Amino acid sequence: MLEIKNLKARIGDADILNGVSLSVNAGEVHAIMGPNGSGKSTLAQVIAGHADYEVTEGTVSYNGHDLLALEPEERAREGIFLGFQYPVEIPGVNNAYLLKAAVNAKREHQGLEEIDAFEFLKLAREKMAVLGMDPKFLNRGVNEGFSGGEKKRNEILQMAMLEPSLAILDETDSGLDIDALKAVAGGVNALRDPERAIVLVTHYQRLLDYVEPDFVHVLSEGRIARSGDKSLALELEEKGYEWVREAANA
Amino acid sequence: MSRRSLPIDALDRTVAALSDDALAEARHAALAQFKKRGFPTTRNENWKYTDLSKVIELSRRSLQTSTDAERPDIDRIRELQASIDAGWLVIANGKLNRDLSTTLDEDGIEVSPLRLDSKDLRLEDPLADLNLALLKQGLSLRIAANRSTDRPIALLIVDSAGTAPVLSQVRIDIELQANAEIRFIEYHVSAGDDEHYSNAHINVIARPNARADYLRFQDRALHHSQTARLNVQLETDSEISYCGIDLGGRLTRNDLKIDILGQGASAIFDGLYIAAEGQHVDNHTRVDHRVGPAVSAQEYRGILNGHCRAIWNGKAIVHAGADGTDAQQANHNLLLSEHAEIDAKPELEIYADEVKCAHGTTVGQLDEQALFYLRSRGLDRDRAKRVLTRAFATSIVNKSPIPELHDLIGNAVEQRLRELATGVPQ
Ligand SMILES: Nc1ncnc2c1ncn2[C@@H]1O[C@H](COP(=O)(O)OP(=O)(O)O)[C@@H](O)[C@H]1O
Numbered sequence: 001m002l003e004i005k006n007l008k009a010r011i012g013d014a015d016i017l018n019g020v021s022l023s024v025n026a027g028e029v030h031a032i033m034g035p036n037g038s039g040k041s042t043l044a045q046v047i048a049g050h051a052d053y054e055v056t057e058g059t060v061s062y063n064g065h066d067l068l069a070l071e072p073e074e075r076a077r078e079g080i081f082l083g084f085q086y087p088v089e090i091p092g093v094n095n096a097y098l099l100k101a102a103v104n105a106k107r108e109h110q111g112l113e114e115i116d117a118f119e120f121l122k123l124a125r126e127k128m129a130v131l132g133m134d135p136k137f138l139n140r141g142v143n144e145g146f147s148g149g150e151k152k153r154n155e156i157l158q159m160a161m162l163e164p165s166l167a168i169l170d171e172t173d174s175g176l177d178i179d180a181l182k183a184v185a186g187g188v189n190a191l192r193d194p195e196r197a198i199v200l201v202t203h204y205q206r207l208l209d210y211v212e213p214d215f216v217h218v219l220s221e222g223r224i225a226r227s228g229d230k231s232l233a234l235e236l237e238e239k240g241y242e243w244v245r246e247a248a249n250a
Numbered sequence: 251m252s253r254r255s256l257p258i259d260a261l262d263r264t265v266a267a268l269s270d271d272a273l274a275e276a277r278h279a280a281l282a283q284f285k286k287r288g289f290p291t292t293r294n295e296n297w298k299y300t301d302l303s304k305v306i307e308l309s310r311r312s313l314q315t316s317t318d319a320e321r322p323d324i325d326r327i328r329e330l331q332a333s334i335d336a337g338w339l340v341i342a343n344g345k346l347n348r349d350l351s352t353t354l355d356e357d358g359i360e361v362s363p364l365r366l367d368s369k370d371l372r373l374e375d376p377l378a379d380l381n382l383a384l385l386k387q388g389l390s391l392r393i394a395a396n397r398s399t400d401r402p403i404a405l406l407i408v409d410s411a412g413t414a415p416v417l418s419q420v421r422i423d424i425e426l427q428a429n430a431e432i433r434f435i436e437y438h439v440s441a442g443d444d445e446h447y448s449n450a451h452i453n454v455i456a457r458p459n460a461r462a463d464y465l466r467f468q469d470r471a472l473h474h475s476q477t478a479r480l481n482v483q484l485e486t487d488s489e490i491s492y493c494g495i496d497l498g499g500r501l502t503r504n505d506l507k508i509d510i511l512g513q514g515a516s517a518i519f520d521g522l523y524i525a526a527e528g529q530h531v532d533n534h535t536r537v538d539h540r541v542g543p544a545v546s547a548q549e550y551r552g553i554l555n556g557h558c559r560a561i562w563n564g565k566a567i568v569h570a571g572a573d574g575t576d577a578q579q580a581n582h583n584l585l586l587s588e589h590a591e592i593d594a595k596p597e598l599e600i601y602a603d604e605v606k607c608a609h610g611t612t613v614g615q616l617d618e619q620a621l622f623y624l625r626s627r628g629l630d631r632d633r634a635k636r637v638l639t640r641a642f643a644t645s646i647v648n649k650s651p652i653p654e655l656h657d658l659i660g661n662a663v664e665q666r667l668r669e670l671a672t673g674v675p676q
């Protein structure tokens with residue numbers, strides 16, 4: 001589904017990704033771990049199409065097409081969803097409005113009719129109930145004044161409504177209390193499907209207790225320093241990131 | 251004859267032709283004053299950025315041609331009246347149109363012709379002199395003590411110029427007696443193809459514990475210009491909640507002056523201006539905190555695109571002894587084009603103790619992070635821009651004081667923003 005080859009990217013004069021290669025297939029859950037500043041969010045943002053990052057080398061293909069040639073909105077409509085590490089507050093834009101606009105943008109792209117207003121509300125309320133979100137959040141400004149945990153749940157709500165083929169969740173688990181973490185994990189697990197792929201960016205093992213990954217990768221200084229199965233996450237927890245860095249440089 | 255005045259003979263002729271009524275004496279005194287001072291020029295600090303030359307030129311032509319008959323767009327007015335549940339006072343080209351008005355005899359609301367004599371003149375504003383000198387008819391509204399009504403009073407100021415440029419004056423004095431609560435809508439529209447200049451002067455006096463919600467909405471055609479003054483006096487524990495929205499007009503100048511005369515008074519006033527190619531919109535506000543404790547808070551927002559200019563000048567003066575004053579000012583501007591120009595200036599003068607004052611102004615473009623966030627959810631770039639631009643305006647619309655008009659105004663704002671984005675003139 002997603003094939004990244006030797007990806008290098010920079011922002012301004014700073015080289016951040018120094019040759020990332022990664023292959024993600026339908027049905028798989030990947031975890032990308034690594035210390036702060038190793039380039040995890042950069043990788044996620046490049047996949048979503050953020051214009052501040054300049055790709056200097058390498059390729060990214062998605063379902064066989066050149067992903068880097070697409071605008072961010074085209075990527076979204078093709079089924080890519082990025083859960084932001086820092087969801088943006090947009091006062092004055094109603095949460096329900098954005099959800100509906102997002103759902104309809106994708107449906108239009110798929111040649112489907114707009115979602116029925118009643119159907120939309122019903123669906124949104126159902127998903128919110130599962131996530132433990134008060135329906136009142138529908139009528140608030142997007143992320144406006146939301147707590148950290150509320151913002152993360154809101155990202156998961158968007159994901160649940162959009163049913164992406166490829167979901168990349170950037171530290172959706174950080175700063176959450178245990179209930180919120182369980183709600184988020186529940187949202188992710190509900191999406192697991194042989195047709196879909198999920199990439200969890202995290203720097204704790206904690207989320208992986210609830211969402212079991214098929215593969216774990218460690219990003220260090222803009223490269224994947226190590227890949228393995230879920231036992232790698234446990235090993236990391238035990239030995240720390242220094243261990244990976246040393247092993248990679250050895 | 252200097253460039254900033256009007257031909258004396260034409261002025262004299264025009265004033266002489268007005269009826270010999272309860273305003274006659276005041277008119278002549280105002281005329282004498284206006285002849286001496288003429289229009290304000292850009293040498294005047296308060297008019298530094300707003301050049302009235304074109305308005306003066308238009309006024310001159312208007313005085314020299316025979317005055318065009320009013321031809322308001324009746325269908326449009328009826329439609330508007332059907333869409334807003336209010337008692338209507340319709341002022342067409344400076345005269346009360348009784349056929350189109352509806353509110354005249356409501357219980358506790360007294361509408362009468364304005365009476366003034368020369369001692370009511372204040373030496374403050376040359377445009378007020380012009381207004382009074384050429385005033386065909388003024389209105390006085392008195393809201394009786396303890397009277398409170400949910401149904402707004404709507405002042406519809408409709409100007410039309412069909413075959414010749416037209417100059418018109420509006421003057422309304424509103425008194426809210428003690429404990430009166432009232433909701434006002436001041437709605438400006440224009441019709442006809444020729445140029446028009448409207449010069450309005452509205453005074454509001456709120457007696458103790460009175461409360462006014464006041465929405466001013468202006469969606470004029472691009473060949474219309476207006477200058478408007480709103481003076482508000484607030485006595486003890488009285489309140490005004492005001493919002494002024496300017497979407498149209500070639501040149502718009504608003505002077506809002508609030509005098510806080512009694513303790514416990516509160517003035518909340520906000521504004522939204524949207525300007526595109528060729529438009530000029532100038533908001534000057536001034537609050538005089540003469541006693542404290544009392545509150546004033548203003549937030550003005552502007553969206554500018556193309557070659558246009560906006561000015562926001564917010565002055566708050568906390569006079570000696572006005573302890574316990576809380577005065578807040580904010581002005582935020584969204585510049586969608588490098589050709590748009592904004593001059594934003596907060597001015598605070600504080601001569602009292604224990605005051606809480608703050609001001610903030612921002613000028614910027616759309617937030618790139620927010621744009622990316624929306625695009626990452628599937629909205630294309632243009633749509634994401636429109637959504638963010640509208641959101642910027644919505645925060646003012648949604649806190650404007652007549653909630654049942656939020657949709658109507660929101661739609662007008664959206665329509666205007668669409669025109670702004672596509673560059674289609676209004
Ligand atoms: N806008 C930026 N300008 C310059 N450097 C940046 C910018 N954004 C991120 N970086 C740098 O890129 C590196 C990787 O950041 P990031 O991808 O956010 O790491 P992670 O998500 O793994 O913590 C860090 O050193 C960070 O300081």
Ligand SMILES: [Mg+2]
Nearest residue numbers: 040041085171
């Ligand atoms: Mg990060």
